[in-house]
Amino acid sequence: MLAQMTIRLLQKRTFEDAIHVILDDVIALHGAEFGNVQLPLGDELVIAAQYGLPKPFLKSFKRVRKDGGSACGRAFRLGAPVIVADVEKDVAFSAFVKDARRAGFRSVQDAWLGWCRLTLPTPMSRRRSRCTR
Numbered sequence: 001m002l003a004q005m006t007i008r009l010l011q012k013r014t015f016e017d018a019i020h021v022i023l024d025d026v027i028a029l030h031g032a033e034f035g036n037v038q039l040p041l042g043d044e045l046v047i048a049a050q051y052g053l054p055k056p057f058l059k060s061f062k063r064v065r066k067d068g069g070s071a072c073g074r075a076f077r078l079g080a081p082v083i084v085a086d087v088e089k090d091v092a093f094s095a096f097v098k099d100a101r102r103a104g105f106r107s108v109q110d111a112w113l114g115w116c117r118l119t120l121p122t123p124m125s126r127r128r129s130r131c132t133r
Contacts (some may be wrong), residue, residue, distance in 0.1 A: 001029075019049045023118070027051060032120040034103075038064065038072055039115075045076055053121075057103040060096070070096050072119050075110035082110045 005025045012018040019037050027035050034052030038045035038061075045064045066076040069092035075082040084090045085107050087100040100106070105121030 016049075023049045023051060026118055027120065030109075030120050032122070034105075035118065035120045036061075037118055038076075040076065043067070045072055054103055057099055060099045068095070069093055071108045071110040075112040079112050079114075081112070084108050 005021075008025070009018055009021050012021055023035060023037050026032075034050070036050035036053060036058075037048050039048045040046075041063075043066050045066070047058060047062060050058060061070070061072070064070050064073050064076075066073045071082045071084045071093065074092065084093055087093045087097055087106060087108065093100075100108070100121070103121065107122040109120050109122075111118045
């Protein structure tokens with residue numbers, strides 16, 4: 001599987017296309033319904049690619065500070081994966097609960113890859129711990 005993902009990635013000619021391949025493959029690998037890739041810009045993260053997230057969510061998370069309580073900010077700050085099993089119960093995530101509800105997710109996992117960050121929210125319907133250009 002990794003070899004096939006690598007081949008798809010190497011076939012892309014632009015950075016933007018490569019980001020979309022990475023997001024598509026990670027979403028498929030995890031069986032997620034939506035997700036995004038953010039790139040660092042100073043002390044902030046900026047959405048570079050997304051799939052399936054509603055416009056209000058994208059507006060709220062267009063730029064995220066690493067010192068905030070969002071899962072993506074924490075993953076960026078810590079340089080390690082962050083899993084929020086239940087956004088309703090995570091104290092640090094409290095400022096973003098309304099955004100999560102509107103977007104329709106209850107849990108989220110974030111991974112800092114050293115040069116970008118991947119977010120895969122889990123829809124509320126699952127309650128367990130693709131890309132638009």
